[in-house]
Structure formats: C-alpha cells, structure tokens
Amino acid sequence: MTTKGKPVRTHVQKRSRKAGLPPGTLVYTGGPSAEPVRITLIDYDEQHVQEKQLASIEECFPFLAAPTVTWVNIDGLHDVSVIEKLGKAFELHPLLLEDILSTAQRPKFEDYDESLFLVLKMLRFREDHAVIETEQVSLIVGPNFVLSFQERVGDVFDPIRDRIRNAKGRIRKLGADYLAYSLVDAIVDSYFLILERLGERIEQLEEELVGNPSQRTLQQIHALKREMITLRRSIWPLRELVSGLQRSESPWIAESTRIYLRDVYDHTIQIIDTIESFRDMVSGMLDIYLSSISNRMNAVMKVLTIIATLFIPLTFIAGVYGMNFEHMPELEWRYGYAVVWGVMICVAATMLVYFRRRKWF
Numbered sequence: 001m002t003t004k005g006k007p008v009r010t011h012v013q014k015r016s017r018k019a020g021l022p023p024g025t026l027v028y029t030g031g032p033s034a035e036p037v038r039i040t041l042i043d044y045d046e047q048h049v050q051e052k053q054l055a056s057i058e059e060c061f062p063f064l065a066a067p068t069v070t071w072v073n074i075d076g077l078h079d080v081s082v083i084e085k086l087g088k089a090f091e092l093h094p095l096l097l098e099d100i101l102s103t104a105q106r107p108k109f110e111d112y113d114e115s116l117f118l119v120l121k122m123l124r125f126r127e128d129h130a131v132i133e134t135e136q137v138s139l140i141v142g143p144n145f146v147l148s149f150q151e152r153v154g155d156v157f158d159p160i161r162d163r164i165r166n167a168k169g170r171i172r173k174l175g176a177d178y179l180a181y182s183l184v185d186a187i188v189d190s191y192f193l194i195l196e197r198l199g200e201r202i203e204q205l206e207e208e209l210v211g212n213p214s215q216r217t218l219q220q221i222h223a224l225k226r227e228m229i230t231l232r233r234s235i236w237p238l239r240e241l242v243s244g245l246q247r248s249e250s251p252w253i254a255e256s257t258r259i260y261l262r263d264v265y266d267h268t269i270q271i272i273d274t275i276e277s278f279r280d281m282v283s284g285m286l287d288i289y290l291s292s293i294s295n296r297m298n299a300v301m302k303v304l305t306i307i308a309t310l311f312i313p314l315t316f317i318a319g320v321y322g323m324n325f326e327h328m329p330e331l332e333w334r335y336g337y338a339v340v341w342g343v344m345i346c347v348a349a350t351m352l353v354y355f356r357r358r359k360w361f
Contacts, residue, residue, distance in 0.1 A: 026080050026094075030103040030136075030151050037076035038153055043068050044164055046172050051165070057085050063145075064089070069176050070145040071164075075153045077101055086147065090115070092140065100149050103136045107237040109244040116141040116250055118180070118241060120187050121234035122155060125197050132194060132227050134234055137187065141180040141252055148183060156190040157183060177257045184242070185264050191235060191271050195278070198227065202281055209285060213292045221285045228279045235275060239268050306361055313347050 039054040045068045054060060063070040074082065080101065087097045096117050099105055110117045118139040123132055137155070140147040148157075160182050163171050171182060201224065208217050242265045246258055253261075321330070321340060330336040355361055 026084060026097055026101055028077050028080055028101045028103075030077060030101075033076055033078045033152065035076060035153065037074060037079045037082055039082070040073045040075075042071045042073075042161065042164055044172055045069065046167075049164055049167075049172070051161075057082050057089075061089050067144065069179060071148070071176075071179060072145070073148045073150070073157075075150050075155075077103070077149060077151055083149075090140070090142070090145075090147070096140070100138045103151060105136060105138075107234065107241050109241040109248075111248055111250055113250075114142070116180075116245075116248070116252055118184070118245075120184065120238065120241070122150070122187050123190060123194050123231075123234060124154075125194055131223075132230055134230060137183075139180055139183060141176055143252055144176055146176050146179050146183070156186050160186055174257070175254060177253045178260070181257055181260050181264065184245075185260070185267075188238070188264055188267050188271070192267075194231070195271065195274050198224070198231075198278060202278060202285075205285060206281075206288070209288045209292055213289050213296075218286075218289055221282065221289060224282045224285075228275065228282055231275050232279070235268070235271055239265070239272060242268055302361065306355060310348050310351055313351070314344050317344055317347075 039057055039060070041050075041052055041054055041060050041063065043050045043063050043066065048068075057074075060070070060072050072086075074086075077083065077100065083097055083100060086092070087094070091114060093112050096110070096112060096115075099117070099119065105119045107121055108119050116139075118141070120137045120139070122135045122137045124135070125132055135151050138149040160171070160179075163169050163182075171178060201220075205217065205220055205224070208214075242261055245253065246261045246265065317340065321328075330340075333339075
C-alpha cells in the first residue's frame with residue numbers, strides 16, 4: 001500500500017486467508033505480484049560450475065541424484081503450484097511448505113530429519129523513501145542441495161554467486177551446509193549496512209534536536225521508532241536460529257561448518273547490542289525534543305518578561321502624570337515634560353544594567 005508514492009508499512013500482517021484451513025494448506029499470504037516466478041540454478045563442485053535460469057521447476061529435478069552441490073533459488077512465491085511440485089520432488093513436509101508461503105514468519109530454525117529449514121528476514125534500505133523494507137527468505141538445506149525462496153527479485157547473495165563462479169574462498173570445496181552458512185552470513189552482514197544508515201540518521205537528528213527542532217523532527221523521531229521495532233522483530237530471533245544450528249545434531253551440518261556458525265552468532269550478538277543502543281537513543285530523543293521546545297519557549301518568555309518588567313515603572317510614571325488633577329505642581333513647569341522623559345530613560349537604563357549584571361539575559 002502506498003500514499004502519495006511512499007510505501008506505508010504496517011506492523012501487523014493479515015493472515016485472514018488461512019483462517020479455518022487445516023494445517024499444511026498451501027496459501028500465499030504475501031502481497032500480489034504481476035512478475036513471473038524466476039527460478040535459477042547453480043550446480044557446482046570443486047572443478048566445475050553450471051549456472052542456468054530454468055523455465056520450469058521440473059528442470060532442476062535431475063540434479064538431485066548428482067554428487068555435486070545444487071543451489072536452487074526461487075524469486076516469487078505467488079505461484080503455489082511451483083512450491084507444491086518442489087515439495088513432492090524433494091519430499092518436503094507440508095508444514096514446511098506452509099511456512100514458506102506464510103511470509104509473516106519470525107526467524108526460526110527447524111530440523112525435519114530429512115532436511116533443515118531456516119527462515120530469515122532480508123532487509124533493504126530504500127534511498128528514495130528512506131525506509132527499511134523487509135523480505136522473508138526461507139532456506140532448505142539437504143545433503144547436497146540448498147533451496148532458497150524469496151518474495152521478489154533482488155537479494156544480497158551476488159557476492160556468493162561471484163565466489164562460486166570464480167572459485168574464490170572455500171565455497172567450491174565444501175558442501176551444501178557451507179553454502180547455507182554463506183547465505184545466512186550474507187544476510188547478517190547486510191544488517192551492518194542498515195545499522196550504519198540508521199546511525200547516520202540518528203546523528204543528524206541529534207544535531208537538529210539541539211540546534212533547531214521542528215514538527216518535522218518529531219515526525220522523523222516517530223519514524224525511527226517504527227524502524228527500530230521492525231529491526232528488533234526481524235533480528236532478535238536470529239540469535240536463537242544460529243544457536244540452534246550450532247547445537248543441531250543433524251548429519252547435514254559438518255563439524256567444520258559449526259566454527260563458521262559461531263562467527264555468525266558473534267555478529268548477531270553485536271547487531272542486537274547495537275539495535276538496543278539505538279533504541280535507547282531514539283527513546284531519549286523525544287525527551288530531548290520536549291526539552292528543546294521547552295528551552296525555546298523559556299527563552300521567548302524571558303525576553304517578554306524583561307520587556308514587561310521594564311515597562312512596569314514606566315507605565316506607573318505615565319499613569320501618574322496622566323491623571324487629570326488640576327493642581328499637580330509639575331504640570332505648569334516649563335521643563336516638566338523633558339524631566340519626566342529623562343527619569344523614565346534613567347529608570348529603564350538602570351534596570352537593564354541590573355539585569356545584565358545578574359546575567360538574566
């Protein structure tokens with residue numbers, strides 16, 4: 001949903017289409033898409049790599065029996081038939097397929113014996129609207145394959161594809177579990193980029209709060225609070241996911257890969273600590289905003305009070321000589337008008353000097 005070209009995001013995703021249906025019913029709960037489902041395949045071992053875009057999901061089935069590592073990536077979940085065919089070919093549990101199509105899942109890890117199932121949140125920072133977009137990514141890890149499911153085209157996996165094509169690092173020498181680790185690590189590393197952008201926005205807002213806060217500043221603070229909620233909900237469960245992978249006794253995870261998972265766990269803790277720090281900073285910004293507005297109001301009131309205080313004795317003198325009594329001695333005096341002006345100027349000057357010495361302005 002958009003408003004004047006800017007996307008409007010809600011914190012509650014509707015799942016009414018699944019209400020009352022039996023467990024394992026395949027219903028896509030995400031937003032509509034006019035783009036066709038895109039299926040890409042990368043099959044590799046230490047010596048060879050094959051990459052192709054598939055016209056149908058059936059084209060990837062022959063690679064199941066091969067001893068190579070096969071990575072099938074599906075962009076677009078609105079075509080439920082593709083997920084059904086893939087589930088039958090790989091003998092995937094119906095509840096697993098249901099979770100893939102339910103895009104409101106929290107990050108989690110589940111061991112289905114024949115395969116491992118991971119759900120993560122991939123984040124993007126949209127420069128045009130300065131908002132964070134969230135996309136669910138599901139991974140299925142088997143003995144020699146990894147299946148990845150995304151809601152739309154575009155991801156953070158291009159560096160991994162480049163490493164596979166050019167045989168960089170260890171990815172071509174190790175199995176499907178290392179590929180799954182690499183995909184998880186790429187998603188986690190992308191969080192650091194999001195946090196850098198948010199850190200810059202927070203610094204700019206702090207300068208604006210201290211210098212010249214406005215109604216727009218308050219709106220940006222509330223927008224940042226919403227971003228923090230989205231980030232925390234997307235990243236906080238990731239700690240349990242990576243920890244579950246480390247402790248898993250599944251034969252599909254080699255002991256050598258668990259060391260790399262430990263590194264991802266450390267990065268996850270670091271990201272969570274940063275998010276908590278940002279949340280505290282954003283929560284304190286509202287207090288800073290109210291204090292800045294209050295200080296500005298106090299400064300205005302101080303100026304008005306000084307002006308009013310200056311005119312109190314002057315108003316008294318003008319009031320006395322404004323009375324219509326007939327026998328006032330100064331009324332007939334030739335220099336009375338000039339003397340009254342002189343007295344009023346001296347009184348005002350004396351008060352200003354006194355206020356200045358007391359550092360009231």
